[in-house]
Each structure stands twice: as structure tokens, then as C-alpha cells.
Amino acid sequence: MNAPFYKFNFFNDEVSLIIAFVIGIGFGFFLERAGFGSARKLAAQFYFRDMSVLKVMFSAIVTAMIGLFYLNWIGFIDLSLVYKGDTYLLPQIAGGMLLGIGFVVGGYCPGTSCVAVSTGRIDGIIYLVGVIAGIFFFGEIFPLLSGFFYSTNMGEITLPQLINLPYGLIVFLVVLMAISAFAGAEWAEKKFRNKKT
């Protein structure tokens, strides 16, 4: 058991910043490869024309989830040392809703907008200015929001803990769900792609 490497002091904070940069390059590279520097391609998800957002997102989640499960199972990684963050149910539901609306209004999410900016998209630049404005607005009214922001704290809780089923079974169910979502996505694309607007 010697992962996560950082938590076992394999390297210092300065090195961690270099690693951050390299991991970021990988992140940005695959986002752009997938076509996520284009707002039209991203937004097409919500008109069933191009389901890449769902396909890429769930392939990524399933890959990392299975990898983590396996590395934990063979004792390579100590999952308790991986930062998970607490669940604050209501603020996260409200935030998710706003984010979803913002996604189809703005055409990007914060990560994909970075890729849009570096590939020359003007709307990506304006979007990112909007993100900064939104964060600033949130910061300014934070004293009014803090009650809601800290409400419904459920602590650090995962789906296996919530519904009291084995970790491996949940992993399997998520994989099944992803495969059905992929099948549904392929079907929807065929049905909607050539539809007139």
C-alpha cells in the first residue's frame, strides 16, 4: 500500500505543482480530442444530436472508478487517503441545476471553456469572463448564502455507504447503467441526428 504517492511523501509541494501542470495537460488534451472545445458539439448533447458529452463523461467515470476499485482491491491504493469532500445535498442539487441551465445557455462548462479559449473560441473567452463574474457575485453575497451553503451536510458519504451495498456491487451497477446509457445514446443519435430543426 503506497498510493496516493503524495500522501506518502514521495515528493514535496513544489513537485506537486509540476505534476498538477502535467496532469492538466493530459486533461486538456483529451477534452479537446473529444471535441469539447466546441460549444456546438457540447450543446448538441441536449438536443440528442450528438451524445458525446454523456459518452465521454461516463467512459471517464467508469474507467477511473474501475481503476480505483481494482487498485484498492489489490491493496495498492489507500482509498481513505483520497480526498472525497463532504456531501451537502441541497446546495449541490441547487448548484447542479444552475450549472445545467448555464451549460445550455453558455455552451461550455468551466473546464471545457479553457480548451475553447486555447483553440481560439471568442465565445469561450466571454464565457470564462462570465464564470469569473459569477464567482465574484457568489463571493460578494456569500454572507447571505452561507446558511444554505452549509445546510444538509451529510459528511463524507459514498453510494455504497448510503444504500448499504458492497462497493464492488455498486461499481458493477454503475457499469451496467453506463452501458445502457451508451446504448440509449447511440439510438438517440440515429433518431435525432438528421432531424430538421
Added chain:
Amino acid sequence: MSSVSNIINENISTVEEKVLKTPKPYWNPYLSGIGLGLVLLAAFVIMGRGLGASGAFSSLVAVGVDKVAPAHVQSNQFYEEYLGDGTTNPLKDWLVFEVLGVFVGGFISGALGGRIKKTTEKGNRISVRNRLIFAFIGGGLMGFGAKLARGCTSGQALTGGALLNVGSWAFMMMVFAGAYAAAYFLRRQWI
């Protein structure tokens, strides 16, 4: 507004230029997704944390507000969290460096694919000006929503999703619900 109209004019002129290099097609989405998943897994294994995006911009905002109005920041728990205890530079932060990498990685992939192009992404039924107004509003909603949810599509949906976090899965379902609910009203922007 003059800068916006400049942008629009330049944009129109670039559209009028013939594109000499044909962009290469995007990768298969499942393949890109697996690549993304392996990057995320690497972050878990090496650092013990996942990916993020909006957090880096929060650090930027907090530092900006601190520069302009230091006294104002001290009474605000949100800004304080991103500024830390003052012993280290808040921009010497893991997420800030990761996001710098995202810009570079996106550029490398775009350059290799011949997809670097100054343009505005939009459907045929909306003007560039209106599209940019929507981009700003959408960005604003996203920035605000991401702070409320403690993360965006990267930090919550991808990272928390792979970790099977309850809050992250609730968040992810709501992102899709919100986007599909709003999609009808914004169809002229995209299709």
C-alpha cells in the same frame, strides 16, 4: 461595446477567409473518455485527489478582490478559504497549475488536429453578438452554481462520480436535468 463590435468584425473577416487546413476529425468519444478516465485515475494515484476547474478561477477572484479591497475580504469566509493563512501565495495552488495545464493541453491537441481557429461557436439562427451575451450569462450561472455545489463538471461530476460520492451523483443528475429542461428555450442558439 466597441471592443465587442471589434471582436465581431474581426470574427466575420476570419470567417470570410478561406480555411486552408481542414481540421482532423475528433477522436471516438469512448476512446477520449477512457483517456480522460486514465488521467483522472493518475491524479487519484499520484496526488490523492481528482481534477477540477472552477476552483482555480475562485482563487483568481479571491486574489483579485484581496488586491483591491483587503479589508473587505477579511470579513468574508468564502474569500478567506481561497486566500489561506497568508504564509503561501494563494496562486501557488494545485488547481491553478492544473488549469494552466488544461489550456496548454487543449492547445497541443487543437494544434495537432488543425483545429485552432478564431471563431464564435453558434447555431445559424443567432447573431454573434447575442451568442456572446448568452456565453457571458451562461458563464455567470455556471460560476455561481459551481460555487454553490462546491465544484463543477470536473470536480464534482467526474471526480466525485468516480469516487461514488452521494452529493456528486445528485449534482450530476441535476446538471443533466437542468440542461435538458432549459434546452427547448435555447434551441435557436444551437440548432
